[in-house]
């Protein structure tokens with residue numbers, strides 16, 4: 001299915017310019033589908049599985065396409081560079097993906113209670129997108145995986161909210177109308193989707209964790225559609 005392209009006119013490239021609205025976004029659409037970016041970092045695959053479930057939830061909403069992207073690993077050796085195309089998983093994110101998307105889900109493994117450095121490094125290089133307001137007014141949600149049960153899922157989800165708030169995004173969590181939030185004995189929180197992968201990273205995603213990922217993807221997509229339609233009325 002065709003994706004939304006060139007959503008931001010050139011005049012949005014100055015800080016004084018009016019911020020982009022959903023009307024701007026849908027004005028240039030060549031079809032009626034919204035592109036929703038699912039951006040993740042995953043070293044051992046647990047966070048990637050969550051990203052794929054969230055994408056599934058997004059695509060269950062008619063009129064929404066998920067675009068899966070990842071960020072490169074980083075290295076203290078400055079000569080080291082990532083291959084142009086990742087060996088596994090989604091393609092690397094590009095600045096255009098931030099402009100193109102109508103909504104964003106970001107996910108990272110928990111690293112000492114925080115997002116992993118490659119995801120933080122990505123956001124530390126988004127000044128141009130911040131200046132242009134590329135993400136301002138768009139909805140966003142978060143997901144993470146941990147090795148231990150109480151190892152910082154919630155703090156990681158909260159840490160990933162900070163750059164998104166600076167970008168002017170509208171943050172979505174999971175409401176307690178999702179029964180699985182009360183039933184889960186592993187991941188899933190009002191701050192976003194999560195998974196307790198275990199110390200060896202091999203625990204299966206539980207039924208509750210899975211349903212909460214799907215619900216979060218659906219919620220993000222539905223909200224993006226409602227915003228687009230509301231701005232266009």
Ligand SMILES: Cc1cc2nc3c(=O)[nH]c(=O)nc-3n(C[C@H](O)[C@H](O)[C@H](O)COP(=O)(O)O)c2cc1C
Nearest residue numbers: 042043044045046047109112113146147148151197
């Ligand atoms: C440097 C480092 C720090 C970590 N810190 C935590 C932590 O604070 N809490 C926790 O539960 N797990 C921690 N872990 C485990 C990862 O969060 C866990 O293995 C996660 O599921 C990996 O996701 P991935 O499979 O997407 O790479 C850490 C792992 C590494 C390598």
